[in-house]
Amino acid sequence: MENDTQEITILVVDDEAELREELLDILTFEGFHAIDAANGTQGIEKARSESPDLIICDVGMPDMDGYQVLESLQKDSATATIPFIFLTAFADHANQRRGMSLGADDYMTKPFTKEDLLTAIQARRDKETRRKLQQLRVLSQRLIDYQEVERDTTAGYLQDEVLSLLSGLRLILNNEETQINAGRRASLDQAMQIVDNLTQRVQGFIHELRPLMLKHVGLAQAVSWLCQQVSNQYDIDVDLNHRDITGNIHYEVELAAFRILQEALLNAGKYAETDVINVKIWTESQMLFMEIIDYGIGFDLTQALNDPNTHGLLTIQERAASVGGYVLVQSLPKEGTSVSVGLPYEAITIPPLSLGSLSVSPLFSIDAAKKTPTSALPSETRATVIIAEENDLVRQGLRSILIGEGNYAVRAEVQTLRGLRNLVQDITADLLIMSHTLSESNIAAFLNEIKQLRPDMRVVILSNYPQSAYAHTCMVNGADGYILKQSGTRALLSALERIEHGIHIVDQNVQPEREERRARAESEDEAYQSLTRRERETLFMVLEGMQNTDIAEKLVISPRTVETHRSNMMRKLGIRGQAALMRYAVNLGLISPETQS
Incomplete structure (x- = not known):
């Protein structure tokens, strides 16, 4: 057994000493921390002092029966939510209904087997797990809602206060323009340029905080704007391919998609050390799908999840879960990171x-x-x-x-x-x-x-x-x-x-033996190792004689992006010209000499 069951305390309340000892032995053997009480009064005291995770209580006890024990515990907020299983020799429905109406989680009829006991405990554990996760789900949704309210409030302040001040300042500068001499013209132009730049940046912040374009012109236009903003901010080629974004997609789902894409792109821009990010968005079977792929340095998923300073992955995950969707993140060192997202048209529970x-x-x-x-x-x-x-x-x-x-x-x-x-x-x-x-x-x-x-x-x-x-x-x-x-x-x-x-x-992408021989040869070349996955793909397609337009069509990217990959690849390999590239490939064993001729 794993050690985690040792942290689970189960209280057994039964006046039959032999049965009580048998239950304690079973539970201890299974790895639980088992404690007991010989009657109802002791059971209530133990429940309040020990705060067990589960109570197994006999119904028929002399001083205080199981129903009275449960009623007493239900009146105390400290013990009211402890899962409760009845043990009884009475199998009639009336007794079961009474126990369940009081708040019991399950009913076990004597005699029972070890398997019956463990199955009942497992069912209560699953129920408690679902309850805890539902609480987390509600809390997560409230935090998301609060975050959106805060963003909207901040955007409103920027719109009403800061932009108004900048607009007023520009009017003053425009008025000054007609009254100054030529010597001050350059300073005035510089001041107006600063105001214009600030205005543009504030408007950008407002759109990031409050994506009104979602409501006004739809998801496709909002996503296009976002990709352009990230491209400008980080000097990265964000290659967007959105097709068939049709159907009646709920606004909450569109907002979740926008926020997920925003978080993924900003993380890639800050940390991926990449020149290009591919974004694909499409709809199919009443689902909205997104795929965000960078070709950067990658990262260790487990380490990122355990890092208290890393919130991006969990933010993306929670956003998707809040509308009933899913996120799958894959990352490999030197290969980059891919984020796959699936969201239903309607926000579901x-x-x-x-x-x-x-x-x-x-x-x-x-x-x-x-x-x-x-x-x-x-x-x-x-x-x-x-x-x-x-x-x-x-x-x-x-x-x-x-x-x-x-x-x-x-x-x-x-x-x-x-x-x-x-x-x-x-x-x-x-x-x-x-x-x-x-x-x-x-x-x-x-x-x-x-x-x-x-x-x-x-x-x-x-x-x-x-x-x-x-x-x-x-x-x-x-x-x-x-x-x-x-x-x-x-x-x-x-x-x-x-x-x-x-x-x-x-898997069809498992390398055949000849590919492995080539991979071993490639591992000996440091320049080749510095290439990203997309740059390697471009290299092999160039060696096959494909043109930029053909490569773009096959990789579902733009010819301009292909040219970027091609230039980066040639620069990293220290090669100029097609002939030098072919010689390099032959020397490394990527192609045969016959191919070169």
Whole structure:
């Protein structure tokens, strides 16, 4: 068992000493901190002094029965919200209705098994987790609303006070213009230029704080303006491709999309150290999708999430969750960062568990696994899934995609190898989607272990490694699929659907052996290593004889952006001219001498 169950205190209230001791033994063995009380009066005292996370209480006790215990606890604000499970020898509905009407969370009829007890506890834990997450959801939405009010207030002040002062100052300067001599003309022109620049910047701040263009001219125009502002501010080529932004998209969703894009672009401009950012926006199946890709230095997702000074990722995540959407962030050093967003046309309320982990540990958690109650699963689903992924953000995005777009039922989520081992002992699923890095040191042995325990469960490996050796090791040891984490949503869902039907899938972007030989040769060249992913793509297309317009069409970017990549690539390689580029490629082994001729 993981240590986190040691922090969970369960109070057992029962006048039968033998049964009470048996319950304490079971709970202690399962890793809980178990305490007991021999009657109702002691139970109330223990509840107030120990503040347990869960109470299991017998109904039929002599001095004070379970109903009276619950009524007394409900009257005290300090104990009123503690989850409560009744133990009873009475199985009639009248007694159950009485207990539930008083606020009990569950009813267990004696005799019961260990499995019955643990299942009831797990259900209460899941319910408490959902309650806590719902509280976070409400708090998050209030903070977002407050933030928008503050932005609107600040924008109003800038509009009414600062712009008015600047306008008045410019009128005064205009009036002075007719009364000054030629010697002061230059100073006046300079002052007017300063006023004009300040006015322009204040207007920009107002638009950033209060995006009125969303209401006046729509999302497409507001996004175009935002991309141009970021491009000017950071001297970056923001390449925007927005198509088919149609449909009746709710204003709250448009505002969330604008804020997410704003946060992503500003973060990229400040930290990515890139020359170009690609932005794609489109609508499909009553959903608004965005993809923001920079080709900068990248960053460590886990480190960023744990950094108290880093708020951008969580801000984006909360914005999407507030309207029922999802965000998937992927980043690799020297490769850059991609942010994929999916938002429904209408702002909807998602069941709290659909939010995944909001970087807040659930109150109840065994083996860092989160089981989804059967009642919370979609009624029409194709397959059940277990997600094993150590990164909170990736796990949340994957879960949202599987439920929202793939119509899968996520049975459980786990973030440690030990937790996964314990979990599959208890439950199974049609698919296990597992991060390669969860068992990177001995993936072969673990796959064999899983397949022996659950031979009918199909195992899909999600990996950052495109080398065929990794894929080969996984597939020959029992994996049913090997998919790169860089794959898009459609590619992932398509692969999972085929794996469901017994087809073994290896991601099409896994490098064949000849590509790996080339990759090893490339690793020896420092200049080549300095190229971004997009610059490398441009390099290979140039070597294939493609023109800028052809490259632009294939990469869905503008010819001007292609020329930027091409110039940067040639500069970093220290090469001038096509002939020198071909010689470099031959020497590095990127192409054969026959290609050069």
